[in-house]
Amino acid sequence: MKIVLASANKGKIKEIKAYFEGSEVLAYSDILEPLEIVEDGDTYQANAVIKAKTIYDLLKDKLKDFVVLADDSGITVPVLGNIPGVYSARYAGVGASDKENLYKLIDALKEKNIKKTPAFYTAAMAIVSDKGIFTVHGWMHGEVIDEARGEGGFGYDPMFIPEGFEETLGELDLSIKEQFSHRTKALRLVGLVM
16 A cells, blocks of 8 residues: 655655655655645644645545545644644745744744743644545654754754753654654554554
């Protein structure tokens, strides 16, 4: 069975392909022309379903024996009013880079003189196949800091320290993050559904 990822995010694609090593995993852009999917849901779950359903509908007459997997994820900082939340990928504006989003959140902490505060990542995944639509969630708790440390990971990883660690996800080896990340937790549940 093919797993088609409804994502253009290279970091997510890399993590998901590594998780399903040994399976046939394709980014939708390997099969279809690039397209803009409007993520106008007000929850991670809604956006994941929008992406997965869009790609599934485009492929259902072209492929056999496949599922579409979509991830919508982000970081939430409660002390800042739960931002950026569902807007994590476009926190610094539509088309903003990971670094622009990262430094906008660091600036928001600095504006409030916050050096370190609790935060959490959420990953919602939607699986769409001929059997229907299924969704799962995974979370990773920790703290955000007002600086970027490390070059690993992507997105907000250089400012996020997971519970039980002193280093940011940007400093930790990817193999450590893969053991307990929000995405890994959601992927474990995906494996139970597929």
